Amino acid sequence: MFTEEKADGDTVAAPDAHPAPRRRRSRTLLVATACAVVTAVAVVGALGLGGGGEAPAAPPREGSTVAVARTVLAERTKVEGTLGYGTATPLPVKATGTVTWLPEAGSTAGRGDTLLRVDDRPVVLLYGTLPMYRELGLTQGAGAEPGAETGADTGAGTGADTGADTGAGTNTAPPAASAPPGKPAADPAAPAAPPAPTTPPSPSRHPLHGMDVLQFESNLAALGYRGFTVDEDFTSATERAVERWQQALGLPETGRVGLGDIVYAPGRIRLGKAGVRLGAAAGDNALTYTGTTRKVVVDASAQDASWAVRGTEVTVGLPDGTPVRGKVASVGGEATAPEGADGPPTVPVTVTVADQRALGRLESGPVTVEYVGRRRENVLAVPVAALVALAEGGHGLETEDGRFVTARTGLFADGMVEVSGPALREGLKVRIPR
Known part of the structure; x- marks a missing residue:
């Protein structure tokens, strides 16, 4: 109830306006409006997620972006080696x-x-x-050369030997030889002249x-x-x-x-x-x-020595970090157990360096040898840091606008990973989360 004052000062009663029901109607209208908004959002969400479509983009997180690149990936492995001149x-x-x-x-x-x-x-x-x-x-040789000293042998064997044998066999003096006219005869009592010397045959x-x-x-x-x-x-x-x-x-x-x-x-x-x-x-x-050229010897594991093939190109890392090109020259055919340590048998692998000047003045010391194992060409790849683990399992990539796409992984090499999937293409920008 409320009163109304007239112009002449009298007060009259006015009918009750019943304000409470009007407030209840306002609250009911606000609740109905809110339910309609929620229903509309739900309908929009259903339309976006239904039928295999992509989820709406979420607000992108912080981090840098990179493009999916088409490249060549090679698995590189480093092993220890020793620089020197080889085995003495x-x-x-x-x-x-x-x-x-x-x-x-x-x-x-x-x-x-x-x-x-x-x-x-x-x-x-x-x-x-x-x-x-x-x-x-x-x-x-022991005998004389053919035709050498024939005359000397013949003369010595005919006259001298015959006369000596004859005189020795009779024991009587030979008859005196008559002297030529005008010359005295030879004295029979004079001693006989010695035989002429003979030259021995030369070998x-x-x-x-x-x-x-x-x-x-x-x-x-x-x-x-x-x-x-x-x-x-x-x-x-x-x-x-x-x-x-x-x-x-x-x-x-x-x-x-x-x-x-x-x-x-x-x-x-x-x-x-x-x-x-x-x-x-x-x-x-x-x-x-040893030889005069420096070379590298690697005791490679016999189980993992498939890379060690004659002619294989490798990279030798010097102690100061300088890379030098090398090539496998030989591989030992016999595996031996490491001395004083437990480990797999090893085979010696010799690596030659064509450019000896690239080795500088270093004559011996420890080095590293890097070789290429598996190799994949013309594949899509992203930095390993771009991979994210998905709640349903596996890996995915976050696009620049905040969407997540599935990515199957392949070869990991040099900080990159091979990726594939129906939503991936070369040049697609993906995020590397912080």
């Missing part, structure tokens, strides 16, 4: 006597160089694979034949000596060339090459630490050698 090999020194001079360790020697001196005689390096196994020179000399002769003559010619034919025969012409070579070495000019005068090696060598001291007796272990 003993030089087959056959000279006998006292060592009177030795070279410095690490020095190099080539064809015609002196390796060491034994009894102050040089032992010379020549190139070849056949070892020195005999003395080289003209061979000495014949024959050429020496063999492949070792060809190897030696090839070296002699390479050193600049001429006047003989390079073949398998050691002739008198070869002998004269040897005498000139001996003269240059300060040796007696005998024309013969002794068993200990030469040591053969495949080529130029680097000498290692001597196995004997000055004044000691020479022997097979007097000197060791």
Whole structure:
């Protein structure tokens, strides 16, 4: 109830307006409107998710974006190796006597160089694979050469022997020979003249034949000596060339090459630490050698050595991080267990480096060898950091506008991963989340 005042000051009662029902109707209208909005959102969501369509884009998260790239992926593996000159090999020194001079360790020697001196005689390096196994020179025969000294033998065997035999058999003086007219007769009592001396037959000399002769003559010619034919025969012409070579070495000019005068090696060598001291007796272990080019040796696991194929290109990492190109030169055929440690058997893999100058002054030390395993060409790839784990399992990628797409993964290499899927294409921008 409320009152109404008239103009003359009287107050009258007015009917009740019942305000409470009107407030309830306002609240009912607001609730109905909110339900309609929720229903509309639900309908829109159903239309967006139904029938296999893509989900609406969520607000993008922070992070950088990259494009899906088409590229080549290669699986690279690093193993440890050792830089050096290879395994040292003993030089087959056959000279006998006292060592009177030795070279410095690490020095190099080539064809015609002196390796060491034994009894102050040089032992010379020549190139070849056949070892020195005999003395080289003209061979000495026992009989006389055909047609030599025939007249001397005939005269000595006819007159002298016959007369001596006859006189010895009669025991009477021979009749006095009559002197020529005008000359006195010979005195029978005078002693007989001694027989004329005979020259003993000289031994014949024959050429020496063999492949070792060809190897030696090839070296002699390479050193600049001429006047003989390079073949398998050691002739008198070869002998004269040897005498000139001996003269240059300060040796007696005998024309013969002794068993200990030469040591053969495949080529130029680097000498290692001597196995004997000055004044000691020479022997097979007097000197060791290696090649003159640096190489890398890897003890590769026999189980994972499928990459070690002759000719395979690798990258050698020096201690300062410098990469150098290398190539597999040889692979050992026998696996050995590591010394003093438990582990799988290994095989030695030798890697050569063509550009020796790229190695700098480093002669030995630890290095790494990187090789390529599996390789995938013309594939889609993204950085590994772009992968996200999906709630339903597997991996996906977040697009630039916040959508998530499924991505099947393949080869992982160099921080990249191979991806594939129906929604992926080259150039698609995906996010790398922070």
